[in-house]
Amino acid sequence: MTAPERSEPEAVVDLAGLLAYAELTAFDRMVDDARMAPSLEDRAALAGMAVAEFAHFRRLHEHLERELGVDAESAMTPFVAVLDAFHEQTAPSDWLEGLVKAYVGDGFAVDFYREIAERIDEPTRSLVLDTLADTGHAAFAVDKVRAAIDAEPAIAGRLALWARRLMGEALTQAHRVAVERQSLARLISGSGVDSAGDLAALGKMFARITEAHSVRMATLGLKA
């Protein structure tokens, strides 16, 4: 790909702030979900992955304050409501729903943030891409969910519905962020979201993310 034009500082801070709070809250929720684990080993495994998310949060926090020279709390604050809303709407009711959420939610997040990161400058860009590196929980979730479906095929329908709900909620909130934060909207579309062409750019991005989601559903053994 060709090098992007120089991204505006506001968009860079927004992306780092959004991702920092996303990591903090993902950490938090995964620790909660870990409590539903069928064994202490599984609980410790999921908690360990949550801790990896926290390490990502720390790096982004440091980056915001030291490299970008902004107050990390102020950079995260605009995104608290939207991320909290996502998690409130998608509290898993059992261990398997928690794993599906970790896998689907994480996959969605990786795709979404990568799309944006590719449009911003270094060094934030590399840090964001680095932060999106898999902490090992995709494989863990896939193994556990597939094994559970093998043992009891009847649960596949419920989990597929759950995954669809997660995806719908993630799209709703991601759209909200993309449209409400003008700096991010400009970044994604190349200019803004006031014209039909700009909205089309946004639409295309979400179409790519939705397609990747279908592939992940098949990996889990679920219908998209």
Next chain:
Amino acid sequence: MTAPERSEPEAVVDLAGLLAYAELTAFDRMVDDARMAPSLEDRAALAGMAVAEFAHFRRLHEHLERELGVDAESAMTPFVAVLDAFHEQTAPSDWLEGLVKAYVGDGFAVDFYREIAERIDEPTRSLVLDTLADTGHAAFAVDKVRAAIDAEPAIAGRLALWARRLMGEALTQAHRVAVERQSLARLISGSGVDSAGDLAALGKMFARITEAHSVRMATLGLKA
């Protein structure tokens, strides 16, 4: 102090298992409590300390499996009920109660585990003592609680009562562990808890811990 007699392997596994689950559950609860923080910075700070507890859990888990050659889950299981009961009885209702709990609970735990660790062999002994190293949250909690009391002296009474309740609950559960697990009881008393002399050894240990608690209360600016 003189070197202890060779401790029985069962007691060593019990201590490591107990402490491992204590760290896992402390991690968990501190992440919960962090959510009541008045700012994202405070939330991140407490979550960071929780993550340090998780690192301790990991080291103990590894020690159980690799050095002691036992299944970590089996070693922790006997202590799940007692530690969960402690946390259920002492769920903080706000940020300051959470900080007081982190400080008082942690101080209690350090004293209790150190008393036992001094009676067991290396290398578990060093690992346990190491694991008890302060993760920085004592100073954090003291600062925040003292500042809150300075700003609003009327809350001191409520927090002092809360601390007393925490201490009572911790003593209850620690007693339960010390008496129910014969291996630990023998370690503490030198033989068992069937005779009056053995119960006295247990009593003395808890008296020392209670005294240390009073010092901590004064540090917080609270009446013991």
